[in-house]
Amino acid sequence: MISYISSYLVMASIYGIMALGLNFQWGFSGLMNFGIGASYMLGAYTAALLSAAPTPEHLGGFGVPFPVDLIGAALIPAFIAFLIGFPALRLKGGPFAIATLAIHETIYLIVHNEMWLTNGVWGIRDITRPLYANIPQRYDTFFLVIAGGFLIFFYFFFKKLVRTPWGRVVRGVKGDEDMALMSGKHAWSYKMQSFVLGSAVAGVAGGLYVHYTGFVSPTTFTPLMATFIVWLMVMVGGSGNNKGVLVGAFLVWGVWTGSEFLTDFFPPFMETRAGFMRMFLMGIILLIVILIRPQGIFGKERILPRYLRSIRENYTPSTQEGGKTNNR
Amino acid sequence: MLGSLVNGIILGSIITLGAIGVTLVADILNFFNFAHGAIFTLGAYFTYLYLNLLPETGTMFSLSFGPGMILAIGLSMISTSVVVVVFDKIIFRTLRRRNASSLFLGLTSLGLVFVMKAGISMIWGPQVHYYGPIQSAINFPLGIKVKPDEFFIVAASLILVLVSYLFLKYTRLGKAMRATSDNVTLARASGVETEKIVTWTWVMSASLAAMGGSLYGIEVQLRPTMGWSFLIPMFVAVIVGGVGSFGGALLGGMIIGISEELVTSLLQDMFLSLNMNVIMSAYKPAIAFVMVIIILLVRPHGIFGKKGA
Amino acid sequence: MNILEVEEITSGYGSMDVLFGVSAEIEEEGLVAIIGPNGAGKSTLLKAVVGAVQAKKGRITFKDQEITNWPIEKIVKSGLSWVPQDDHIFPTLSVAENLDVGAYSYQGNYESRVERVWSFFPQLKDRMDQTAGDLSGGQQQMVAVGRGLMSEPDLLLLDEPTAGLAPNLIQMMYKKIEEINESGVTVLLVAQSLETFRASKRGYLLSSGEIKYSGTTGELLGNEEVQDLYFGG
Numbered sequence A: 001m002i003s004y005i006s007s008y009l010v011m012a013s014i015y016g017i018m019a020l021g022l023n024f025q026w027g028f029s030g031l032m033n034f035g036i037g038a039s040y041m042l043g044a045y046t047a048a049l050l051s052a053a054p055t056p057e058h059l060g061g062f063g064v065p066f067p068v069d070l071i072g073a074a075l076i077p078a079f080i081a082f083l084i085g086f087p088a089l090r091l092k093g094g095p096f097a098i099a100t101l102a103i104h105e106t107i108y109l110i111v112h113n114e115m116w117l118t119n120g121v122w123g124i125r126d127i128t129r130p131l132y133a134n135i136p137q138r139y140d141t142f143f144l145v146i147a148g149g150f151l152i153f154f155y156f157f158f159k160k161l162v163r164t165p166w167g168r169v170v171r172g173v174k175g176d177e178d179m180a181l182m183s184g185k186h187a188w189s190y191k192m193q194s195f196v197l198g199s200a201v202a203g204v205a206g207g208l209y210v211h212y213t214g215f216v217s218p219t220t221f222t223p224l225m226a227t228f229i230v231w232l233m234v235m236v237g238g239s240g241n242n243k244g245v246l247v248g249a250f251l252v253w254g255v256w257t258g259s260e261f262l263t264d265f266f267p268p269f270m271e272t273r274a275g276f277m278r279m280f281l282m283g284i285i286l287l288i289v290i291l292i293r294p295q296g297i298f299g300k301e302r303i304l305p306r307y308l309r310s311i312r313e314n315y316t317p318s319t320q321e322g323g324k325t326n327n328r
Numbered sequence B: 001m002l003g004s005l006v007n008g009i010i011l012g013s014i015i016t017l018g019a020i021g022v023t024l025v026a027d028i029l030n031f032f033n034f035a036h037g038a039i040f041t042l043g044a045y046f047t048y049l050y051l052n053l054l055p056e057t058g059t060m061f062s063l064s065f066g067p068g069m070i071l072a073i074g075l076s077m078i079s080t081s082v083v084v085v086v087f088d089k090i091i092f093r094t095l096r097r098r099n100a101s102s103l104f105l106g107l108t109s110l111g112l113v114f115v116m117k118a119g120i121s122m123i124w125g126p127q128v129h130y131y132g133p134i135q136s137a138i139n140f141p142l143g144i145k146v147k148p149d150e151f152f153i154v155a156a157s158l159i160l161v162l163v164s165y166l167f168l169k170y171t172r173l174g175k176a177m178r179a180t181s182d183n184v185t186l187a188r189a190s191g192v193e194t195e196k197i198v199t200w201t202w203v204m205s206a207s208l209a210a211m212g213g214s215l216y217g218i219e220v221q222l223r224p225t226m227g228w229s230f231l232i233p234m235f236v237a238v239i240v241g242g243v244g245s246f247g248g249a250l251l252g253g254m255i256i257g258i259s260e261e262l263v264t265s266l267l268q269d270m271f272l273s274l275n276m277n278v279i280m281s282a283y284k285p286a287i288a289f290v291m292v293i294i295i296l297l298v299r300p301h302g303i304f305g306k307k308g309a
Numbered sequence C: 001m002n003i004l005e006v007e008e009i010t011s012g013y014g015s016m017d018v019l020f021g022v023s024a025e026i027e028e029e030g031l032v033a034i035i036g037p038n039g040a041g042k043s044t045l046l047k048a049v050v051g052a053v054q055a056k057k058g059r060i061t062f063k064d065q066e067i068t069n070w071p072i073e074k075i076v077k078s079g080l081s082w083v084p085q086d087d088h089i090f091p092t093l094s095v096a097e098n099l100d101v102g103a104y105s106y107q108g109n110y111e112s113r114v115e116r117v118w119s120f121f122p123q124l125k126d127r128m129d130q131t132a133g134d135l136s137g138g139q140q141q142m143v144a145v146g147r148g149l150m151s152e153p154d155l156l157l158l159d160e161p162t163a164g165l166a167p168n169l170i171q172m173m174y175k176k177i178e179e180i181n182e183s184g185v186t187v188l189l190v191a192q193s194l195e196t197f198r199a200s201k202r203g204y205l206l207s208s209g210e211i212k213y214s215g216t217t218g219e220l221l222g223n224e225e226v227q228d229l230y231f232g233g
Helices: A002-028 A036-051 A066-088 A093-113 A139-161 A165-175 A177-182 A187-213 A223-237 A242-264 A268-292 A306-313 B002-028 B036-053 B067-097 B102-124 B148-170 B172-182 B184-189 B194-219 B228-241 B246-273 B280-298 C042-050 C072-077 C095-102 C110-120 C122-126 C137-149 C167-182 C217-222 C224-232
Strands: B138-140 B144-146 C002-013 C016-027 C031-035 C055-062 C080-083 C155-159 C186-190 C202-207 C210-216
Touching: A002 A036, A002 A139, A002 A165, A002 A187, A002 A223, A002 A242, A036 A066, A036 A093, A036 A187, A036 A223, A066 A093, A066 A187, A066 B280, A093 A223, A093 B102, A093 B228, A093 B280, A139 A187, A139 A242, A165 A187, A223 A242, A223 A268, A223 B102, A242 A268, A268 B067, A268 B102, B002 B036, B002 B144, B002 B148, B002 B172, B002 B194, B002 B228, B002 B246, B036 B067, B036 B102, B036 B194, B036 B228, B067 B102, B067 B194, B144 B148, B148 B172, B148 B194, B148 B246, B172 B184, B172 B194, B172 C095, B184 B194, B184 C072, B228 B246, B228 B280, B246 B280, C002 C042, C002 C186, C016 C031, C016 C042, C016 C055, C016 C186, C016 C202, C016 C210, C031 C042, C031 C167, C042 C055, C042 C072, C042 C080, C042 C155, C042 C186, C072 C080, C080 C137, C095 C110, C095 C137, C110 C122, C110 C137, C110 C167, C122 C137, C137 C155, C137 C167, C167 C186, C202 C217, C202 C224, C210 C217, C210 C224, C217 C224
Parallel strands: C031 C186, C031 C202, C080 C155, C155 C186
Antiparallel strands: B138 B144, C002 C016, C002 C055, C202 C210
């Protein structure tokens, strides 16, 4: 039972890290990244290939030790995001989202098809699980310390980051792109930085995942499990609210794992459809959140200091439709 | 080479049917509908449902199916439209009243993807289905292989595209739809009820997608994921052609269809001559993605773009 | 008898009010001009009448029926037509299609209504298949007014139909508007100047969201304070 709870907490922490990365891109910079799972996948495979022992089955076997290979797991997705960002960040909204989705599909195809690189559908086995030999019985609990540690680190990292001058500009980029442009800030460049940073963080989550499970294969990275569920976590918790997103991650992952229990009670003839019921449930949760509580459970985080907050609340933007300037 | 071109035209005509629906919704409802692929799948499965309900009609001409197929597709277009309009009334109308942003609507449609995909899998099961036995191709000169069914697919697509065009161009409702896309306030000030236009936009978009899904179902087996793999080519066709452009959706659809087939076979030949073991057909879906990157670098607003994409 | 009565209307955008208790009226088959400095709330007044912005206080009566805050489509169907100042045409539609959409809510004797628009603006007939967005500014104004006439309105609201036009075109447009008025359509318009109208027409001076003066155009033109406010603003 303890192991079950620990395992749940580890996975929720890993997803929580990804959700923080996505929240930075979407909640703070307004980037609709439907390819967050691609960064997760890239991070996972980078860590797997860097740390695995030499083998003829696939590329890699560099034997890079555990925490060091996570640097690679962050850098590769960041670099790919940087390359993709050049054309894709010219797009806005839906078209940007489809471009990121296409990146996911393309990387998925490569991982799935290129046996020499990733061993294809067979996946990569025997990825080092740090200190597994010493504590095989309590491994989930041990890894919880690692994953939880990273989660706490990233939480405070983003919490501080959005309050720095740089973070304020990134947030401004979302609110009103033209305003940020007019004040001489290069919106495109800040979006790129946000896109790259969020992707790197998702990559670290991927790296942690492979070291936890010791195995990776393409089937982990379906649009549902790698991307949509992360979006659900952000939406449930509240876009732009780091604390909310953390709660969202633990809540959504709880519902997801809990729904597995429920489907155990299904009669055998329904078993094959149980997985789809869980998928259905995830979709319905998003629709319900959007219809009933679009701001998420926690709503948007107040980042402004209290005295600025009162000014903003009493201030009516003059850029609203109509207004004096348009009303000749 | 020519064979790939022919395959590209077949694929392109199916992509076009989907792309027109994406562009209509993007233009009039102001968001990119990620559930369009799932609507495409639903249309294919509804046709499967009606084919089994209707009496056997044999075959006609050299096709693998009879007039029952046409009736089944027609019923599927109606059923799919009804389902989609119900989704609009429950979900999207609520968000419109709230003045939800275009991004938010797009995200909602992503949620709908999983609801629909899971729903289809629960009703019809995850296994593949067939309308009937898959036809074998006839050999034409110059290495072109075409199934008689494929003539039907292309002809039916082109007829439907033409009908849609004439509808938008000449009917009172079609003009009102274009007027709404141009200038919502002025359309309302001319007495056009926006909600009615929205409903008809969904009906048209869903009917075309259902037709596309059904025609694709004649070619291949039905799977719950069949529409998802069409989503990227459909969106890319719209981005390439320019958001809101009917001609752009047609041209974009054809460009994507043909280039997927042609580039795949050209690259495969190249890799073979280099003795490289790359199975290009596995990368067909990625071609659309590369296309959009190239187009974006050259023309950020698409070929016929009237608005910023 | 008054076809339109606006009583004590307060309206604006979001939490910002633009109109503060404005009252105005227009007689059947009359022509009333509203003048005033930029930002006075002239456009907002027309928008409030047609339902394009919410009226927070006050009431609007059209043909003895209260229409305050009706949906815009319903107001238009009751016989009122509005030609906004900006975005007043459907740019990707042809001239003829712009008129078709104008006739959306009422399809009867379509031909005669189109002929009526052509009779006011003969230039448009030659360009009926051109894309409206490609026309010159003056022609676009004609399309806009023509579209407004296609619903056979009892009352036509025109929001600065001369904005951005060359002086000779302004003269022409005001002449057309008088012709339209003489054909039996009541006209309420936001005007740039009053000189072009006969001294007997009625006018309002709107400034800072309030009616400062009302009277015949002759009286308004003769009033020094009006001149100060109008040209000073």
